[in-house]
Amino acid sequence: MRCAAFAWAISFAPAAAITDIAAPTAAEVAGATDLTGHLISLNASSRGNAVPTPSFDSLFETSTAGTSSATFDADFYRDDEDDAAWELLPRGTRGFFLVSRFGGAGTDNLPVATDEVEVWPVMVPSRTMANMSNNTVLTFTVSCAVTEEPNEEAVVGA
Numbered sequence: 001m002r003c004a005a006f007a008w009a010i011s012f013a014p015a016a017a018i019t020d021i022a023a024p025t026a027a028e029v030a031g032a033t034d035l036t037g038h039l040i041s042l043n044a045s046s047r048g049n050a051v052p053t054p055s056f057d058s059l060f061e062t063s064t065a066g067t068s069s070a071t072f073d074a075d076f077y078r079d080d081e082d083d084a085a086w087e088l089l090p091r092g093t094r095g096f097f098l099v100s101r102f103g104g105a106g107t108d109n110l111p112v113a114t115d116e117v118e119v120w121p122v123m124v125p126s127r128t129m130a131n132m133s134n135n136t137v138l139t140f141t142v143s144c145a146v147t148e149e150p151n152e153e154a155v156v157g158a
Helices: 026-030 084-088
Strands: 009-014 039-053 062-077 094-100 116-129 139-146 151-155
Touching: 009 026, 039 094, 062 084, 062 116, 084 139
Parallel strands: none
Antiparallel strands: 009 094, 039 062, 062 139, 094 116, 116 139, 116 151
C-alpha cells in the first residue's frame, strides 16, 4: 500500500485556464494557484445511482445504472499575511480544482507532465466563515457545484 501522508497537492485554476480536463497541460497545471498549505480537509467524491428494474415474474429486484453526481467541499485556513484561498474563491467563481492525491513529481509535490491528477470543474455558490472563538484559528468552508463530470484519472500532458 502506498502511503500518501503529506504528499498530496491541491491547486485551483480559473475557468478559462484548462482547455481539456482529460489532459491538462503542464503549463496549465503550473499556472494554477497552489492551495495545499491552506487546506484543512477536502470532500471530492462522485456517486452513481441505481434504478430499480423489478419484474413481476421474479422475487429478485434487479437494477440498472442511472445518473451520477459529484460533490466538492473544502475547508481552508484564513491567514492575515497570505489569504490566497479566501481571495481566490469568492461566491460565483468558476474554475477547476486540481487534486493530486499522491502528490506530483514537481517541487512541493505539485504535479508535472505524466503525473495523475483529478480535475474538478466547479462553481462556488457558498463561501462560509467558521464561527470565531478563543484559541482557534480562522477557517472557512467552500461548497462547490460540480458543473460537469470530473475527470478523476487525468494525466498531465507535456
